[in-house]
Amino acid sequence: MxxxxxxxxxxxxxxxxxxxxxxxxxxxxxxxxxxxxxxxxxxxxxxxxxxxxxxxxxxxxxxxxxxxxxxxxxxxxxxxxxxxxxxxxxxxxxxxxxxxxxxxxxxxxxxxxxxxxxxxxxxxxxIPPADAPEGPSDVFSMTEPQHIRWNELATSDPDAAIAFYTKHFGWGQEGEMPMGELGAYRFIQRGGDMIGAVMPLMEGYPVPVWNFYIGVDDIDRAHAAVTANGGTVTSEPMEIPGGEFSLNAIDPQGAAVGFVGPRKR
Structure with missing residues (x-):
């Protein structure tokens, strides 16, 4: 592609x-x-x-x-x-x-x-909307709250998955973080922009799945709001490269979701 x-x-x-x-x-x-x-x-x-x-x-x-x-x-x-x-x-x-x-x-x-x-x-x-015939989609942003900010694939075969997506969708794969015995957290890029990562299946991911991280204004406020509004936190806020924090949760209806944003306190 x-x-x-x-x-x-x-x-x-x-x-x-x-x-x-x-x-x-x-x-x-x-x-x-x-x-x-x-x-x-x-x-x-x-x-x-x-x-x-x-x-x-x-x-x-x-x-x-x-x-x-x-x-x-x-x-x-x-x-x-x-x-x-x-x-x-x-x-x-x-x-x-x-x-x-x-x-x-x-x-x-x-x-x-x-x-x-x-x-x-x-x-x-x-089919592009009539009011923005040439405008690209803006649902993804690496930096903005209320956008999806990170696309994470948990898969049974990271090497094969990376080969598949790079072939069919033109992505690149450069850089990784070690995850100990679990293997590597491998970053994927679209052009020169990092859009997410591919990781091995681990506890909490029984089948291969894409997990998406939504940008929030304050990770601690979002953490409290998850539990106060019927969600379940499955991974507590963790610092990520760049100084922000991410957490994983299950929404009240059962969908897995991630959140990412700064810590303001």
Whole structure:
């Protein structure tokens, strides 16, 4: 792939969008719409708004049929491709799988796939909004609160996963941090920008999965808000390179999520 891509959208799949709205509103400062977006048709799909304007992603309400079919609370990302059908064929040829076939929506053509180790993500050829036909997605930011700030893949085979994503999405892999007996925490880049890391599966990650870290204004305030609003902290705030702190949690509906930001006290 000549033009390396980034995640262009993030989606929370949850059985309780109103509960998620209360939780993420308190922890992050987002506003999740109280009703479905009319453009979503029969789906209960709601936009996540940042307090400073713009959308941070979307929320898909998991209905009874989806839950019966195996859907579970989950944060999932969208990677942009030029041709969804060609990308599906290439991903399948390298050992990935299709979870939702290519579908045309008002916002573009998309499909849900898994990488060869089983971590799910969407691929999408988006239709740019009329008011920003050339504007890039701004849902990811390395520095800003209320954006996704870090994309972390926990996988059963880091070497194979890195080879897969570098081949199909144009990423690079340079640099790592040792994790003792667990192996290495290996950084991934889009162009010259660091966008996340790949790590071996460890306790708390029973299957390969992408985990996303949401920017917050104050990690200690966010930590307190997680527990006060029904979430469960699974990894206490830990200092990361650069002096900020990250923590891991499970939201009240069961989706794993990370938060990252400064310590202000």
């Amino acid at each position: 000549n033009n390396p891509t980034n995640f262009i959208w993030y989606e929370l799949m949850t059985p309780d969008p109103d509960g998620a709205a209360a939780f993420y509103g308190a922890v992050v400062g987002w506003t999740i719409a109280p009703h479905a977006d009319p453009a979503a048709g029969d789906m209960d799909y709601r936009m996540i708004g940042r307090s400073g304007g713009g959308n941070a992603g979307g929320v898909l309400a998991l209905n009874a049929d989806m839950l019966a079919g195996g859907a579970r609370p989950l944060w999932i990302g969208y990677l942009e491709v030029d041709d969804v059908d060609a990308a599906i064929a290439a991903i399948k040829a390298d050992g990935g799988a299709v979870q939702m076939p290519a579908t045309d929506l008002p916002v573009g053509r998309m499909a849900m796939v898994t990488d060869p180790q089983g971590a799910p993500f969407y691929i999408m050829d988006p």
